[in-house]
Amino acid sequence: MKSVKAEIIAVGTELLLGQITNTNARYLSQQLSYLGIDVYYQTVVGDNLNRLKQAIELASSRADVILFSGGIGPTQDDLTKDALGEVLGRSQHIYPEAMKKVESFFEGRDKPMTENNRRQAIILEGSEPLDNEVGLAVGIAVSQDDKHYIVLPGPPKELQPMFENQAKPWLAKNVLSDEQPIYSKMLKFAGIGESALEDGLLDLISAQTDPTIAPYAKEGEVTIRLTTKADSEKEANVKLKNMEAEIRKRLPDHMYADQDITIEEQILLMMTGMGLSLAAAESCTGGLIMENLTRIPGSALVFMGGVVSYSNEMKEKLLNVPHDLLEGENAPGAVSEEVAEVMAAEARKLLDTDFAVSVTGVAGPGSSERKPVGLVYIGLAERNQPTQVFKLNLKGNREAIRIRSAKSIMYRLWLRLKELQQEQIVQNQNESK
Amino acid sequence: MKSVKAEIIAVGTELLLGQITNTNARYLSQQLSYLGIDVYYQTVVGDNLNRLKQAIELASSRADVILFSGGIGPTQDDLTKDALGEVLGRSQHIYPEAMKKVESFFEGRDKPMTENNRRQAIILEGSEPLDNEVGLAVGIAVSQDDKHYIVLPGPPKELQPMFENQAKPWLAKNVLSDEQPIYSKMLKFAGIGESALEDGLLDLISAQTDPTIAPYAKEGEVTIRLTTKADSEKEANVKLKNMEAEIRKRLPDHMYADQDITIEEQILLMMTGMGLSLAAAESCTGGLIMENLTRIPGSALVFMGGVVSYSNEMKEKLLNVPHDLLEGENAPGAVSEEVAEVMAAEARKLLDTDFAVSVTGVAGPGSSERKPVGLVYIGLAERNQPTQVFKLNLKGNREAIRIRSAKSIMYRLWLRLKELQQEQIVQNQNESK
Numbered sequence: 001m002k003s004v005k006a007e008i009i010a011v012g013t014e015l016l017l018g019q020i021t022n023t024n025a026r027y028l029s030q031q032l033s034y035l036g037i038d039v040y041y042q043t044v045v046g047d048n049l050n051r052l053k054q055a056i057e058l059a060s061s062r063a064d065v066i067l068f069s070g071g072i073g074p075t076q077d078d079l080t081k082d083a084l085g086e087v088l089g090r091s092q093h094i095y096p097e098a099m100k101k102v103e104s105f106f107e108g109r110d111k112p113m114t115e116n117n118r119r120q121a122i123i124l125e126g127s128e129p130l131d132n133e134v135g136l137a138v139g140i141a142v143s144q145d146d147k148h149y150i151v152l153p154g155p156p157k158e159l160q161p162m163f164e165n166q167a168k169p170w171l172a173k174n175v176l177s178d179e180q181p182i183y184s185k186m187l188k189f190a191g192i193g194e195s196a197l198e199d200g201l202l203d204l205i206s207a208q209t210d211p212t213i214a215p216y217a218k219e220g221e222v223t224i225r226l227t228t229k230a231d232s233e234k235e236a237n238v239k240l241k242n243m244e245a246e247i248r249k250r251l252p253d254h255m256y257a258d259q260d261i262t263i264e265e266q267i268l269l270m271m272t273g274m275g276l277s278l279a280a281a282e283s284c285t286g287g288l289i290m291e292n293l294t295r296i297p298g299s300a301l302v303f304m305g306g307v308v309s310y311s312n313e314m315k316e317k318l319l320n321v322p323h324d325l326l327e328g329e330n331a332p333g334a335v336s337e338e339v340a341e342v343m344a345a346e347a348r349k350l351l352d353t354d355f356a357v358s359v360t361g362v363a364g365p366g367s368s369e370r371k372p373v374g375l376v377y378i379g380l381a382e383r384n385q386p387t388q389v390f391k392l393n394l395k396g397n398r399e400a401i402r403i404r405s406a407k408s409i410m411y412r413l414w415l416r417l418k419e420l421q422q423e424q425i426v427q428n429q430n431e432s433k
Numbered sequence: 434m435k436s437v438k439a440e441i442i443a444v445g446t447e448l449l450l451g452q453i454t455n456t457n458a459r460y461l462s463q464q465l466s467y468l469g470i471d472v473y474y475q476t477v478v479g480d481n482l483n484r485l486k487q488a489i490e491l492a493s494s495r496a497d498v499i500l501f502s503g504g505i506g507p508t509q510d511d512l513t514k515d516a517l518g519e520v521l522g523r524s525q526h527i528y529p530e531a532m533k534k535v536e537s538f539f540e541g542r543d544k545p546m547t548e549n550n551r552r553q554a555i556i557l558e559g560s561e562p563l564d565n566e567v568g569l570a571v572g573i574a575v576s577q578d579d580k581h582y583i584v585l586p587g588p589p590k591e592l593q594p595m596f597e598n599q600a601k602p603w604l605a606k607n608v609l610s611d612e613q614p615i616y617s618k619m620l621k622f623a624g625i626g627e628s629a630l631e632d633g634l635l636d637l638i639s640a641q642t643d644p645t646i647a648p649y650a651k652e653g654e655v656t657i658r659l660t661t662k663a664d665s666e667k668e669a670n671v672k673l674k675n676m677e678a679e680i681r682k683r684l685p686d687h688m689y690a691d692q693d694i695t696i697e698e699q700i701l702l703m704m705t706g707m708g709l710s711l712a713a714a715e716s717c718t719g720g721l722i723m724e725n726l727t728r729i730p731g732s733a734l735v736f737m738g739g740v741v742s743y744s745n746e747m748k749e750k751l752l753n754v755p756h757d758l759l760e761g762e763n764a765p766g767a768v769s770e771e772v773a774e775v776m777a778a779e780a781r782k783l784l785d786t787d788f789a790v791s792v793t794g795v796a797g798p799g800s801s802e803r804k805p806v807g808l809v810y811i812g813l814a815e816r817n818q819p820t821q822v823f824k825l826n827l828k829g830n831r832e833a834i835r836i837r838s839a840k841s842i843m844y845r846l847w848l849r850l851k852e853l854q855q856e857q858i859v860q861n862q863n864e865s866k
Contacts, residue, residue, distance in 0.1 A: 038449075040484065044475035290719055399728065
């Protein structure tokens with residue numbers, strides 16, 4: 001199987017001025033790698049007809065598939081279709097369906113449609129229009145001399161659905177038709193670093209097994225992508241499921257999901273299913289745990305609320321932490337096992353929830369209570385159970401310590417929920433005997 | 434003055450696989466634009482010697498300054514210095530100071546230094562070493578045939594200080610020495626959208642005055658960068674200060690800072706100076722306001738803590754919101770002026786602070802209490818003053834509504850603090866009479 005080479009050309013002077021980050025190049029690279037297409041170059045060029053034409057000619061000389069993002073809006077600066085048309089020697093014409101969309105958009109407005117807006121409905125002679133589900137500018141796919149060109153809009157919220165729903169099927173049909181399709185699956189891990197996870201799977205990763213295993217880490221979570229080629233989805237699923245089972249067997253206490261969701265999303269799913277409720281008491285994380293939970297739609301079914309007790313006084317007032325624990329010569333202090341325990345237990349009582357989590361620690365930059373930056377205690381309170389407290393020694397700056405503290409207590413909560421689920425399963429089995 | 438053209442080459446297969454976003458290209462583009470250097474192309478190329486050499490040759494044919502990010506680590510995949518050495522015909526040698534740093538790094542470790550690590554100390558014949566303050570790999574600056582090459586490390590936390598402290602002075606001396614230096618200043622705005630701000634300054638922006646004015650928006654805040662060329666810093670400061678004064682005169686109730694800080698940072702600065710304290714009660718923002726405040730080092734001096742009252746029950750229990758306001762046929766409901774008022778006032782009382790802010794609203798995706806998505810009430814309570822409530826009708830998805838709600842109440846708090854500062858000034862003037 002011959003490898004297919006791709007180049008991504010992002011168009012826009014705002015990229016060259018550093019006003020925006022080229023997230024489209026990353027998105028498209030990732031998507032193409034899932035399809036088994038190798039990206040050899042990413043290029044960024046400004047809104048300049050000559051430089052854009054040169055970039056297209058260069059890309060045509062070294063790639064099989066050329067994807068464009070941006071430069072298809074209504075203004076005179078939007079030149080991608082003009083440049084591609086000139087390089088390929090294809091004339092422009094208006095695609096009626098896209099034009100109707102532009103016109104009906106302006107019918108509902110006070111402002112009249114300016115002539116420029118017709119540009120958004122342009123396609124090239126012999127090209128296939130790619131529908132824009134979110135915006136007005138139509139995309140283009142066209143093949144010439146064994147090279148394939150796909151023109152996509154600049155805004156990520158327009159580009160992503162157009163790639164997923166229009167360009168990907170077009171690529172599958174016109175470029176990848178001889179190839180075996182690629183299937184992949186994401187696994188998510190918590191409570192383990194990227195290198196420890198790699199160590200645990202080293203033989204599998206270095207054997208480049210089928211499916212292949214690609215781990216990566218971001219924002220306190222580790223992800224593995226499994227990828228395989230197969231003739232059918234059924235065959236692929238068997239291979240992916242077998243590898244998933246092997247990995248889960250090795251890391252049963254770390255793999256929390258077989259899809260790309262955060263640990264907070266997984267926890268909300270589990271707790272919703274079990275009818276459990278949650279509260280939080282945060283000190284050094286200052287609202288981060290609650291913000292991670294409440295940004296998820298539907299979190300209100302599980303998460304009842306909580307308290308940020310940033311000062312000692314507030315720990316006493318809002319969470320009934322005894323003064324003797326916080327201040328005095330022999331007091332353990334705010335950053336202590338004892339205070340983490342009271343915070344979790346009192347938050348649970350105050351909000352009358354099934355679970356509550358707490359965090360107290362030194363996020364830095366300065367130390368406090370003569371305790372080192374990175375010392376953090378996390379607490380997990382549960383109705384009718386003793387409260388558990390864990391001590392962390394974290395590295396990194398203020399932001400990293402806050403993120404890792406928040407993820408660590410979520411990991412502990414997930415472990416406990418998993419235990420409860422298993423107890424439930426055993427209980428149901430016993431009952432049905 | 435001849436314009437200087439630049440090209441940025443980011444090196445790394447992880448970029449082409451879409452595993453990471455090319456934030457270095459944005460950072461360098463922005464920095465170069467501040468220096469008055471025009472970036473014509475950004476290129477990304479993988480860890481492949483031939484393709485990298487081709488990219489260097491192409492860049493040398495179309496740019497005056499070529500900046501590299503990445504590919505200077507210890508592994509055999511790190512090829513940037515090899516490729517540049519081959520293209521320029523310059524041999525490699527070890528830079529002793531960098532080698533000492535690598536060796537002393539490994540002296541403190543259990544693991545022995547592998548031979549590969551010597552690669553991090555390589556510079557090219559006749560090149561200037563650029564010190565790496567954060568990591569081990571030394572950078573390079575070298576000129577040949579009127580072209581200038583700067584090699585920087587891939588990790589942003591290493592690249593940014595090396596650019597700022599090493600590469601920028603080298604560019605100033607070797608590339609920009611004939612040019613007038615560029616000076617710039619950031620102004621920050623709140624409570625106003627980017628287009629309304631542009632409307633207010635349209636004559637200044639379109640006149641391309643000196644200093645030039647460039648507005649841009651992100652994450653609920655608007656920034657303006659003023660840029661000017663001048664022979665001396667003193668001359669530049671006069672020009673920048675005059676333009677700043679003109680803009681402040683037009684938008685006195687929106688310009689909150691003359692440096693690049695968030696409105697939360699500005700509020701903490703003002704409140705620290707005035708010895709004031711702050712609490713929060715959040716419903717639909719679910720901890721976002723507190724997280725924005727507590728991520729700032731030193732926030733504990735001002736911010737005492739607060740409450741996330743996500744459910745109605747919690748609004749009653751934690752914040753004494755009367756049941757009659759929340760439920761019942763004629764109750765205004767949780768998303769109402771009345772509830773926002775009680776939440777702010779009670780949070781202030783509970784935490785005994787000078788100020789408290791509150792938010793209650795419908796962030797979506799679904800509506801609640803048959804109220805529309807985007808309807809939000811924000812409250813501002815102040816010791817010995819009536820509590821103010823403001824109604825917002827926001828557009829956008831859940832995330833956008835949460836961010837804008839949080840920024841809107843911070844804007845209201847800033848306006849009030851500004852008023853207090855002015856009263857204070859008047860009072861001091863009267864006293865000194």
